[in-house]
Amino acid sequence: MMSDGRNRIFDELGRLATDAAGVARGVREEIETMVRSQMERVLRDFDLVQREEFEAAREMAIKAREENVRLSERVAALEAKHQSTAGSAVGDSSDPAI
Structure with a gap:
């Protein structure tokens, strides 16, 4: 009979420890959520x-730089081509404008 009383006490202590661990986990998750939201707010403020x-x-800047080059x-x-055609047009005597 005495062992039944001890078993119940151990069972109750086990349940109490399990409940305490669950509460602690819940508190930890709540604190993490609060800290995360505060950090996000601080980062937004910066x-x-x-x-x-x-x-x-960054990818857009790289593509724009490549397109610019x-x-x-x-x-x-085109400028070189224009220069060469403009130079040959000046020396061309068949051009009626000259």
Whole structure:
């Protein structure tokens, strides 16, 4: 009979420990949520961008730079072509404007 009383006490202590662990886990999750929301608010106040936004802007800048180089090369080629055709037109005596 005495062992039944001990078993009930141990069972109750086990339930109490399980309940306490559950409460502690809930409190920890609540604290983590509060800290996370506070950190997000602080970061928003600093006007920082998220990593995904930064990476997207970086990719756009890289593409724009590549396009700028490509267009600069195209303009240089067109200018060179224009210079060569303008130079040959000046020396061309068959041109009625001359």
